Amino acid sequence: MKTRFPFVDWFRNSSPYINAHRGRTFVILIEGEAMAQGRGEQLIQDLALLHTLGVRLVVVFGIRPQVLEALSAAGIEPTRHDGRWVADAAIMSHVERIAAEQRLWLEARLSLGLPNTPLHGVELTAVSGNLVMAKPLGVRQGIDFDHSGEVRRVRANAIQGLLEQGSLVLLPPLGFSSTGEVFDLDASEVAQQAAVALSADKLILLGEADGLHDESGALQRQLTPSEAEPLRRQAAPGSELARHLGAACAAARHGVARTHLITWHDHDALLGELFTRDGVGTMITQHRYEQLRPAELSDIAGLLELLEPLERRGMLVARSRERLEHEIDDYLVIDRDGMVIGCAALHVFTDVTMGELACVAVHGDYRGGARGELLLAEVERRARRQGLSSLFVLTTHTTHWFFEHGFRSAEIEALPPLKRDTYNHARKSKILIKSLV
Structure with missing residues (x-):
């Protein structure tokens, strides 16, 4: 009816x-x-x-x-x-x-x-x-x-x-x-x-x-x-x-x-x-899964895809495939259902017990979920396990974020000699340091 x-x-x-x-x-x-x-x-x-x-x-x-x-x-x-x-x-x-x-x-x-x-x-x-x-x-x-x-x-x-x-x-x-x-x-x-x-x-x-x-x-x-x-x-x-x-x-x-x-x-x-x-x-709509883990050689393609937009915008220094392969043991990645959505690297300078926090990146679709904090915390744990006394970072875009996570401004003289000699003055990166002791 x-x-x-x-x-x-x-x-x-x-x-x-x-x-x-x-x-x-x-x-x-x-x-x-x-x-x-x-x-x-x-x-x-x-x-x-x-x-x-x-x-x-x-x-x-x-x-x-x-x-x-x-x-x-x-x-x-x-x-x-x-x-x-x-x-x-x-x-x-x-x-x-x-x-x-x-x-x-x-x-x-x-x-x-x-x-x-x-x-x-x-x-x-x-x-x-x-x-x-x-x-x-x-x-x-x-x-x-x-x-x-x-x-x-x-x-x-x-x-x-x-x-x-x-x-x-x-x-x-x-x-x-x-x-x-x-x-x-x-x-x-x-x-x-x-x-x-x-x-x-x-x-x-x-x-x-x-x-x-x-x-x-x-x-x-x-x-x-x-x-x-x-x-x-x-x-x-x-x-x-x-x-x-x-x-x-x-x-x-x-x-x-x-x-x-x-x-x-x-x-x-x-x-x-x-x-x-x-x-x-x-x-x-879609549900996915993710984990934080050490990077592997099989992640190189995903890392290149993640980093390329940030390198193009000048937020990160360009890294070649060969460089990533050589330094892969320094990297952590966030893997979400087979996709690399975040990474960070710890480069160690043992002569001065300092480490460089480098290549911190989170895919644009996944920012705002505390993944940056997760990467930073794991890098700090790695650094302490290796007996490092401090971390330094060079940044052009995210100074405020690092300030809020315990970093402070520093002059170029505070960098390890090798990093000081290769510092790119044209980029005018801010130098920030965080004590781990």
Whole structure:
């Protein structure tokens, strides 16, 4: 018998998903274009409905088009490199202002409870704050990115506490450093890092596209990170496709059960993806396994693939296959289901009981999961077992990270004679030392 009200059948069929989603944590990214095109009101109503159904929500919002409009009005043309703009003081003043305005607008709309609105009777507390810690991108290929940054750490415990109190957490594309600075962040990176830190059940990315399509134009319902990765590499740096696929693949590889790519153009996309059997977008999901172990000659190809992008960006000194083969016993690797996703080397200078911590690298999709700390701790254990009194490192990009892990600045005279004689003055690497005694 055909129902008089089609929504009744939909409601009945959605009941398994309502039960499955209750108490789950979803991280949802809403790109700034959605707000700029007037989709904010409908999305807020959908968020309120999810909250009412017991979903724990963390909402990340983008502000790119709003900032670009403000910069254009002010006659400011941002310098761009590798898909990011250089956020100098003038740009940051607009970024901070617009992020604050957008947050206040969202909080105001989430507070709406008039009888003639869909949010009538919904008690929804929206909370934001210094919940994302950041670090500067630094100097890359000779370009100082100033206040353009990347996520260092998401304060997962604080966010979990807010979610347990029934709050909806808002995260702007901003981060704060331990030195009191504010950094401009990529909203998709904030969403990905938040999902991983919270062990979220879902990461939902609302963008222009309605998902990924094959060569015939058919929507691809489900992909693994390895299947989606070639599409990411083909996408233009900094494009929404590149950013969303990067976030989706990284989140899936870090254990976020499901990442969904859907479009904000479709008013039904968010609820349709969550409460129907087939969904409306593309889901990326995969579970992998990893271990920290000594490197082997069979890892050379994986090491070269891991290091090449970092060498190309000037973060690491180029290493040949022959050099890696010769020094392979110095290396540790993080192996994840047969893929080298991290490495570090300990080069020993026995004449001065010092060791060089070298070639610390983690694949871009796997950063933010304390793998750098894991590598450093194992190198320190190796160094102490060999009777070394200190470690030194030469770095151009990650000075802050090493400072926070016990290293201090030093002059070139503190290096072992052999390293001092081969120091590359053109790279201007910072010299940092950590005592092991």
